Every structure is written in C-alpha cells, then in structure tokens.
Amino acid sequence: MASDRITILCVDDEDVPMMLRKLVLEKQGYQVLTAPSGKEALALLHRGGIDLVLSDQMMPGMTGTELTKFVKAGWPEMPVILISGVNEIPTDATYADRFVSKVDGPQHLFQTVAEVLEKYKRAQRKNI
Amino acid sequence: MIDQDQANILMVDDQPGKLMSYEVILHPLGENLIKARSAREALDHLLHHDIAVVLMDVSMPEIDGFELADMMRQHPRFQKIAIIFISAVHLTDLDRIKGYQSGAVDYISVPVVPELLRAKVSVFSELHRKSRQLERLNLELEKRVEERTEQLRKSEEQLRERADLLELASEAIIVRDLAGFIQYWNSGAEALYGWPREQVLGKSIHLLLRTKFPPGYSRLSEAGTWEGNLTHLTREGREITVASRQALKAGGNATLEINRDITAQLKAEDALRKTERLAAMGRVAGIIAHEINNPLEAITNTFYLLRDHPSLDDEARYYAQLGEEELRRVAHITRQTLGFYRESKHPVEVSISALLDEILELQTRRMDFDNIALEKRYRSSGTIHGFPVELKQVFLNLIGNAVQAMPNGGSLRLHVFESSGRANRPSGVCVSLCDTGTGIDAEHAKHLFEPFFTTKSAKGTGLGLWISKGIIQKYGGSIRFRSLQLAGRNITCFQIFLPASDFETAADARASAPEELSVPSIAGVSDGI
Numbered sequence: 168m169a170s171d172r173i174t175i176l177c178v179d180d181e182d183v184p185m186m187l188r189k190l191v192l193e194k195q196g197y198q199v200l201t202a203p204s205g206k207e208a209l210a211l212l213h214r215g216g217i218d219l220v221l222s223d224q225m226m227p228g229m230t231g232t233e234l235t236k237f238v239k240a241g242w243p244e245m246p247v248i249l250i251s252g253v254n255e256i257p258t259d260a261t262y263a264d265r266f267v268s269k270v271d272g273p274q275h276l277f278q279t280v281a282e283v284l285e286k287y288k289r290a291q292r293k294n295i
Numbered sequence: 296m297i298d299q300d301q302a303n304i305l306m307v308d309d310q311p312g313k314l315m316s317y318e319v320i321l322h323p324l325g326e327n328l329i330k331a332r333s334a335r336e337a338l339d340h341l342l343h344h345d346i347a348v349v350l351m352d353v354s355m356p357e358i359d360g361f362e363l364a365d366m367m368r369q370h371p372r373f374q375k376i377a378i379i380f381i382s383a384v385h386l387t388d389l390d391r392i393k394g395y396q397s398g399a400v401d402y403i404s405v406p407v408v409p410e411l412l413r414a415k416v417s418v419f420s421e422l423h424r425k426s427r428q429l430e431r432l433n434l435e436l437e438k439r440v441e442e443r444t445e446q447l448r449k450s451e452e453q454l455r456e457r458a459d460l461l462e463l464a465s466e467a468i469i470v471r472d473l474a475g476f477i478q479y480w481n482s483g484a485e486a487l488y489g490w491p492r493e494q495v496l497g498k499s500i501h502l503l504l505r506t507k508f509p510p511g512y513s514r515l516s517e518a519g520t521w522e523g524n525l526t527h528l529t530r531e532g533r534e535i536t537v538a539s540r541q542a543l544k545a546g547g548n549a550t551l552e553i554n555r556d557i558t559a560q561l562k563a564e565d566a567l568r569k570t571e572r573l574a575a576m577g578r579v580a581g582i583i584a585h586e587i588n589n590p591l592e593a594i595t596n597t598f599y600l601l602r603d604h605p606s607l608d609d610e611a612r613y614y615a616q617l618g619e620e621e622l623r624r625v626a627h628i629t630r631q632t633l634g635f636y637r638e639s640k641h642p643v644e645v646s647i648s649a650l651l652d653e654i655l656e657l658q659t660r661r662m663d664f665d666n667i668a669l670e671k672r673y674r675s676s677g678t679i680h681g682f683p684v685e686l687k688q689v690f691l692n693l694i695g696n697a698v699q700a701m702p703n704g705g706s707l708r709l710h711v712f713e714s715s716g717r718a719n720r721p722s723g724v725c726v727s728l729c730d731t732g733t734g735i736d737a738e739h740a741k742h743l744f745e746p747f748f749t750t751k752s753a754k755g756t757g758l759g760l761w762i763s764k765g766i767i768q769k770y771g772g773s774i775r776f777r778s779l780q781l782a783g784r785n786i787t788c789f790q791i792f793l794p795a796s797d798f799e800t801a802a803d804a805r806a807s808a809p810e811e812l813s814v815p816s817i818a819g820v821s822d823g824i
Contacts, residue, residue, distance in 0.1 A: 184589060187596040194600065252588025269592035270626040273599045 173284065174198040178208045178222035178234065188221075188250075191273045197280075205229030209237055217245070219284060224251035224266075235262040244291075246283045250276070301327045302347035302420035307337040307363065308381075309355045317350060320409040326420050334358035338366065346376055347423030348416055353382040364400075375426075377419035379403060379412075467537070467554040470544070475499045478549060487537075487556055489530030500552075504528055519543050524557070536561055576746045584629040591629065595622050645686055647677030647724050647793070648711050654691050655709075658698055666704035674712040677724040679793050685766045686793075692759040693728050693789055700732025700787070714792060723772065723794035734785030735778040743776070767791060 175197050179185035182203070189199040200217065202208035206229060211217065220238055224231035231249045238245050239262055249263040252270070264283050267276060304326050306317045314330045321328055329344065331337035334355060340346065349367070353360035360380055367373040380402040401415055461468050467484035471477050477500050480492045488504060495503060507526035520542045527535055537554040544551055598619040602612065655662075655669065662669060697707050708729040716722035735743065742748045746761040767774050772793040779786055 181589065184593040184596075187593050187600070190600055191596045250592075252585045252592070268630070269588045270595075270629050272595055272623075272626065 172196065172198045173218045174200060174216055175280070176208060176211055176217045176220045177201045178203075178205065178220065178226070178231070180204060180223065180226045185223075191276075192221075192280075195273075195277050205231075205234035205237070208234060209241075212238065212242065212245070219246045219248065219280065221248050221250060221280070224249050232262055244287065246287050248279060248283060300424065301325070302423050303327045303329055303344045304416060304420060305329045305331060305337060305340050305344075305346045305349045307331045307334065307349060307351040307355070307360070309333060309352065313352065316407075317412070320407070320412050321416055324413060324417055324420065326416075334360075334363040334366075337363060341367070341373055341376075345427075346373075348377045348379060348419040350379045350381065350412075350416065353380050377401070377423065379415055379419070381405060381407065464553075465555075467552075469500065469552040469554070470549055471500050471552065472549050473547075475501050477503070484554075487529070487535075487554065488527065525554070527554070580746060587625070587629050591622070591625060595619075595626070598622060642680040642682055644678055645681050645683050647679065647686070647690075647726060648673040649676065650683065650687055651690055651694075651709060651711065651726070654687065654694055658694060661698055662707070665698065665702060667698060667701050668704075668706040670706060670708040672708070672710045674710070675724065677711045677713070677726065679724055679770075679795050681770060681793070689763040689766050689791070690726070690728075692763045693791075696759065697728060697730035697732060697787070700730055700734075705731035720792070721771075721794045721796055723792055723796075726791045726793075727788060728791075729786055729788040731784050731786060734780070734787055735776070740776075740778065744774075767793065770794060771796075 175192055177185055177189050177192070177199055179188070179201075180203055185201055185203075189201055192199050200211055202211055205222070205226060208220065208222065212220070220234075222231040222234050226234075229237075231251065235247045235249065238247055247263045248265045248267060250267050250269055252268070264286075265279050267279050304321060304324075306314055306321075306328060308314045308317070309332055311332070314332070318328055318330070326347070329340050329346070331340055334351075334357065337349065337351070341349075349363075351360045351363060355363075358366075360382075364378050364380075367376060367378070378400050380400070381404075382402055383405050401419075403412055403415065461481045462483075464481060464483045465486070467487040468479070468481040469477060469484055470479035477495050477498055480490075480495050482492075484495075485491055490503065500506070504527040509523055509525070512521070512523065520540070522540050523538075525537050525539045527537055529535060535556055535558045538557045539552060539554045541550055541552045543549075598615055601607070601615045602619060607615065651671075651673075655671075694707070701707070708727075710725075710727045712725050714720075714723055714725045739748075739750060744760050744764045748761070764774050770793050772791065774789065774791050776787065776789045778788075
C-alpha cells in the first residue's frame with residue numbers, strides 16, 4: 168500500500184483557483200491530483216487510485232454534472248462533489264453526492280468531503 | 296304661371312254684339328275672356344274652367360241671369376264665384392239683386408260705362424287671384440308642415456336612438472358649458488364617478504371631480520379638441536385616472552367630454568414594468584454574484600493558507616486575520632444574492648417554531664443588551680415540508696430587522712399558529728412577527744420587497760426582504776406587513792403564511808432522477824446549516 172492517504176481529484180478549468188484549492192486540501196492532509204477538464208479527469212480515473220472527485224460545475228466542453236454522469240456510469244462507488252459559484256443548483260445536479268458553494272470557505276469544504284467519505288466507508292463495510 | 300295668373304272671366308249674353316263690346320272693354324285687363332251665348336253654355340264653361348268672375352245679362356231667353364245665379368249658388372264649387380249682373384235699371388231687378396246679400400255679387404246698369412265695368416271686373420278677378428294664391432299657399436304650407444312633421448318625427452327617433460346609445464356607453468359622456476357647469480351626464484358617468492345625474496347637473500365639473508390637469512394642458516378654446524389623461528376623484532374619494540377626449544361643441548358654447556377609466560390598466564402596466572425591472576435586477580445580481588464567487592473562493596483559500604504560515608510574524612498574521620474577516624462579509628453578501636441555494640436535495644419536515652427558537656437563541660445577547668422584551672406564543676410546532684437553510688434565512692432576516700429597528704428597547708412578539716384552508720388558500724402555518732421599533736414610512740413601504748432597497752444605508756445589502764419574499768413565494772406562501780401607530784408607539788407586523796403541503800420541487804427532483812444510472816441515495820446525510 169503506497170499510502171493510507173485519501174486521494175482527491177480536483178477538476179477545474181481555472182489554474183489559480185484549482186491550485187489554491189489543492190493547497191488547502193493538502194494542508195488538511197489529503198493527497199490531491201488535478202485535471203483541467205472533464206476529459207482529462209476521466210483519463211486519470213482510468214489509471215485508478217482516486218478516492219473522491221471534486222469538480223467545478225461551470226467548465227467549457229464538459230460541465231461538472233456531465234462529468235458526474237460519466238463517473239457514476241463507470242465507477243458507481245466513486246463519490247463526487249460539485250463546487251460552484253452559480254446562483255441556482257442545476258436540475259441535473261442530483262447525480263452528484265453533494266453540491267457546495269464556493270463562498271462557504273475551506274472549513275465547510277473539509278466537512279463535506281469528510282461526510283461524503285464517511286458515508287461511502289459505511290456502505291462498503293455493510294457490503295463486506 | 297301665366298295661366299294661373301290670368302283669371303278666367305265668363306261673359307254670358309244672348310246677343311253677340313254685347314258680348315263683343317264687353318270683350319273690347321275688358322281686353323285691356325289682360326285676363327282670359329270666355330264667351331257664352333246662353334246660361335246652358337255658361338254652365339258648361341263653369342264645369343270645365345276655374346272661373347273668377349261671371350258677367351251676365353239679367354234678361355236672357357230660357358234661363359235668365361237670376362236663374363243661372365241661383366243654380367251657381369246651389370253648387371258648392373260655384374258658390375264663391377263673383378257675379379256681376381248687367382241690367383237695365385228696373386226696380387224689380389234691383390230688389391232681386393239685393394236679395395243675394397252675401398257673396399260677391401254686383402251689378403252694372405245699362406248703358407254700361409266701360410271704366411266702371413273694367414274696374415268692377417278687375418276687383419273681382421284680383422280677389423279671385425288672391426284667394427287662389429292663398430289656397431295654393433295654404434296647400435303648400437300644409438304639405439310643408441306635413442313634411443316637417445315627418446322630418447321631426449324621424450330626427451326625434453334618431454335622437455332617441457342616440458340618447459339610448461349614450462346611455463349604453465360604458466364611458467362617461469359629459470357635456471358642460473364653458474364655465475364647466477354640467478349640462479349632460481350619462482349613466483356611464485354615473486357608474487364611473489358614483490354621482491347620480493340629478494345631483495350633478497348645473498354643478499361645476501372641476502369642483503365636483505377635483506380635476507387635476509396634466510402639465511401642458513391647453514385650453515380647449517384654442518385648439519378645439521384635447522386628448523390626454525386626467526386625474527379625478529370619485530364620490531367615494533377614490534382617485535382615478537381617465538383617458539379623456541374633449542371637443543368644443545359646434546357653436547363653441549359647450550364642451551363634450553368622453554372619459555374612460557384607465558386606473559386599473561395603468562396599475563397593471565406599472566406592476567408589469569416593476570416586475571420586469573425586478574426580474575432583470577435579480578438576474579444581474581445573480582450574474583454579479585457568480586462572477587465574484589469564483590475569485591472570492593480563491594482569495595478565501597489564499598487567506599486560509601496565509602493565516603498560519605510559519606513565515607508570518609504577529610503583525611502580518613493580524614493583517615491576514617482582518618482580511619479574512621472582511622472576506623466573510625463579502626461572502627455573506629454574495630450568499631444573500633445566491634439566496635435560493637440549497638444544501639439538501641429533498642425537502643424535509645421543518646418545525647417553524649423550533650427554527651424560530653434557534654434564531655432567537657443567536658439573538659438573545661443582542662436583545663438583552665438592547666432591552667428588548669420577547670413574547671412568544673407558539674400554538675403549534677408549525678411543521679411544513681421545506682428546506683431549513685432558506686427558511687432560516689427568511690426568519691433571520693425578519694427577526695434581525697425587528698431587532699435592529701429597536702436600538703432603544705421595545706418588545707418583539709412572535710406568534711405561530713395553524714391556518715386551516717380556505718377557498719383560495721390551502722392549510723398551512725402562519726407566523727406573525729410584531730415589533731415596536733421605528734416603523735416603516737408609507738414611502739418606504741412601496742419599495743420594501745425590492746432588491747437593493749435598504750433603510751440601513753451602508754449596513755444593509757437591500758436584499759434581505761427581497762430574497763425572503765422570493766423564498767416564501769417558492770413555497771406558494773405569502774408575506775404581508777402593516778405598520779401603524781398605536782398609543783404613540785409604532786407597531787410593525789409581518790405575517791408570513793407557508794402552506795403545509797409538500798414542497799412542489801420535491802416532485803420535480805424525483806421526476807428528474809436518472810433511470811439508467813444508479814445514484815447512491817444520500818438521504819442520510821444531514822443538512823449542514
């Protein structure tokens with residue numbers, strides 16, 4: 168086992184916000200991979216080793232919810248959290264496990280990530 | 296005309312020589328002379344011509360002059376024909392002539408004096424002509440009277456029809472003299488202004504309706520017509536706006552006025568404009584918020600990383616903290632414009648009473664400090680289906696406003712009660728919230744629920760009540776308020792109604808759930824507030 172650390176895949180078309188999000192999550196103790204688009208995110212997922220996807224909603228090419236559909240189709244047990252600055256939750260956001268606002272701050276993000284991971288861990292334990 | 300102007304003069308004598316001499320004597324008169332050799336012949340002419348004067352010899356064989364005159368007098372058509380007897384002066388003749396007494400009867404004695412005969416015939420024929428003319432005029436007059444009567448009857452009918460039409464019109468139709476005194480007032484005017492006709496006739500329209508003229512109203516006498524909007528006061532004291540068309544009556548001594556009530560129409564147009572404006576403002580607010588949120592997250596994260604960075608000394612760390620605090624304020628504002636953001640996907644059972652208690656707990660210190668007394672009356676837990684975050688935002692806004700309105704103390708009263716359904720409203724939960732704060736100006740009241748409207752100058756975003764109303768409307772609920780003065784105190788009450796039925800988007804969310812994908816249910820995840 169390379170490490171017990173949880174690996175989060177961060178997806179965002181904007182470099183600087185993604186880099187800062189990565190740093191904040193790393194400070195919290197997570198390992199973070201980044202992808203600038205949904206397409207590259209799916210390529211990374213195929214390589215494996217990812218525990219959670221944290222994707223921006225508004226991206227050119229493939230939106231966060233579109234990416235979520237692909238992820239859930241290929242990896243039904245992969246937790247997905249969408250993060251957005253949009254006013255209204257898109258109607259198809261229900262594919263993702265959670266939808267968080269960008270203005271809620273790092274603490275809220277940590278809490279959401281922890282909650283979602285905990286839920287999947289419980290589900291896995293039940294399956295075993 | 297010549298025939299009519301020429302009178303027929305019938306000369307009767309059995310002696311042709313005499314007839315000829317009469318003809319010569321009478322020729323200068325220019326009348327139509329007819330000769331008859333006997334009474335029988337004379338009767339024949341009488342039947343065929345309109346004779347003005349009969350000049351006859353008294354002594355004729357067979358039927359003499361007197362007998363002919365008697366016959367004529369018995370016949371209604373001939374009764375009025377003038378008769379001039381020509382007679383030798385016998386006493387007996389004179390007596391008989393006098394016996395005719397009435398009627399145009401004269402005599403001439405022989406030998407005939409031509410001037411005298413001419414004069415007498417001329418008088419009678421002139422008389423005849425005049426009476427014929429009179430008859431004709433009379434006839435014509437009668438005909439004209441008949442025609443005129445028919446015309447009058449027709450125009451009266453038309454007038455009655457028009458009057459009926461005027462009464463049918465829903466517009467107010469008014470005629471007034473130049474000084475403004477009302478002369479006509481149709482039933483449309485009665486309906487529009489509430490004044491019955493008999494009470495307004497002869498009164499000044501402008502005093503009665505307190506007309507407010509728009510700027511640029513030109514006097515009718517100059518232009519002849521005028522069209523525009525006027526403000527009038529009804530009998531009940533309601534102010535209405537009418538689209539008015541006015542014109543000077545032909546002759547220029549009165550004004551016709553047709554007014555149509557457009558108050559409701561204007562109000563609807565105004566409301567539509569306002570709604571459109573608000574919707575546009577809402578969209579703009581949303582777009583701006585989104586544009587701010589992206590860099591805001593990056594900056595917030597930057598400060599988060601910076602705060603505990605080992606290279607910072609105490610002073611720099613203090614600055615970073617200040618920056619973080621200010622960022623939280625920015626986040627608060629954009630979150631307000633994000634208003635409808637929900638953390639959970641499905642509506643859950645929410646107790647409004649419990650929600651209010653949570654909010655009040657946060658406000659306790661402030662309320663104690665400001666000397667605000669709290670009166671709670673929960674008659675129900677007030678349970679509805681909804682999203683706790685946004686519901687909390689609604690009541691946090693309202694309670695926050697109330698507390699801020701009472702910096703020098705006062706009392707806050709909160710009531711929660713069930714409202715059973717009515718014809719036009721489902722059953723649900725009512726919350727009433729009254730404070731004794733500064734109150735709401737009538738001028739402010741109009742704009743209370745508009746975005747960016749605030750009375751708190753720099754301290755408020757002007758979005759709180761706008762967002763709150765939007766949330767309540769999403770639930771199919773309503774928010775109303777009243778601000779009044781009671782015993783020298785301002786009382787401001789907000790009443791919120793939220794229907795108890797399932798929140799409509801719950802069904803929407805279920806409907807849009809994917810079929811081909813299995814999405815893990817996260818119903819167990821708690822709602823983060």
